[in-house]
Amino acid sequence: MRDIHEHSAGEDLVIKTSVRLLVPFIQLFGLYVIVHGHYSPGGGFQGGVILGASFILLALAYDLKTSQDYMPIWANALLGNLGPVIYIGVGALCAIFGGLFLDYSALDVLIPLGPVEWRSFGIFLVEVGVGLAVMSIMLLLYWNLSSGGALDEGL
């Protein structure tokens, strides 16, 4: 009788193969949802959740170690911190270059795209920050809650 906590518990060829095939497409779709947020429903929060879910799927079908091979703990922490830094940094840059906080048209001084185009591009930059933060925090929550904080073996 196999121990439920044994490393190979729950391993199944069909699940592992289909997850291995699905994950790249899920991640591509997550990036698409972030980048295409200007034109269709979506944006940083939704795309970030999809990206985070792809890594959680890896952790569910294999184990936490496998998901940490694809997204190391230090990289996840770095990206999770980078997200809010990008968002607040873009806002602070706007204030430094003579506009109001988060008034992206002020960044026209840096790269002359025109104030209106900068408002469009500024939204994109901010959405990338949101997406990074949401992706890593989702993964971080799953890692910590499923392993009781040890980040070695999950459900």
Place this chain on the structure above:
Amino acid sequence: MKALALLATLVTGALLLYGTRDFPAWGDPQAPASAYLSPVYIEKAVEQTHVPNIVTAVLGDYRGYDTMFETVVIYCAGMAVVSVLRRNREE
């Protein structure tokens, strides 16, 4: 103590429900939000931001400050879970 907490919850809930009596009716075209704010967003969003999706324009630009703190809230949730649960098994 539990009864006191229940009483406080009920009183707060009743006060909040009482407060909603002053709200404009659902979908009222004369409500302040519908009379001033929404028409400006709908008419000016594409022109001012070149973003065809008005939801994204409002979320990222007009309400950028709100969205910034939404991100910070998610970040704080992650940090709270890490500070409570995270441990190294070797130690």
